[in-house]
Amino acid sequence: MNIWQPFGKPVKRDPMAFCDFRTVDENDFRTVVANLPPPGAGEYANVSRNKAHKGKWEYSANGETAPRYEVTNLAYNPEQKWYFASEMTTEEAWIFKIFDSKKDGRARCAVHSSFPYKDQPDHGEARTSVEVRAFVFWDDEEVE
Incomplete structure (x- = not known):
């Protein structure tokens, strides 16, 4: 589960957005691999420079390893x-599901993002x- 809340000031741009899971096609999901920079490699902006497929826990910027x-x-x-x-205020919060292992027709996740949209500059x-x-974890439910 996630809890998301603005702090310090109300949200005036790039609001939280949720996709209605009933309109999501499972084929639209894409797996993305993120490489974390090794210790001492600098800013996270450098992560995108490593585009080669490496071993699961390898990053080759300076010969050290770091997780993917x-x-x-x-x-x-x-x-x-x-x-x-x-227009969310600091007194409001969203609580939503990131992943559910059940495959019985319920929403398996709350697809969410934030981006500008044409109707609200x-x-x-x-x-x-x-x-x-x-x-x-729910004690009264079987694992799938």
Whole structure:
């Protein structure tokens, strides 16, 4: 589960956006590999320079190793319906599911992002927010 909340000031641009899972095609999910820079390699902006496929825990910028991890992104599909949480205040928060192992028809995740959209031009400072992740296990449900 995730908890996302703005802090310091209300959200005035690039609001949190959620995709209606009923409009998501499983074929739109894409796996993306992120390489973390090794100790002393500099800023995270340098990560994208390593485009070669390396071993699962290898990064070759300076001969040291550092972890890689995989995340899932969603490709554009005109059938997707997105909803925006604009003008959120610091007293509001979203609690949403990142992953569910059940394959019984329920939403398996809350696809979310943040980006400008045509009906709400940027009108203010960049947002500041905090996101907390937690694992949740239900004792009364079988594992799939």
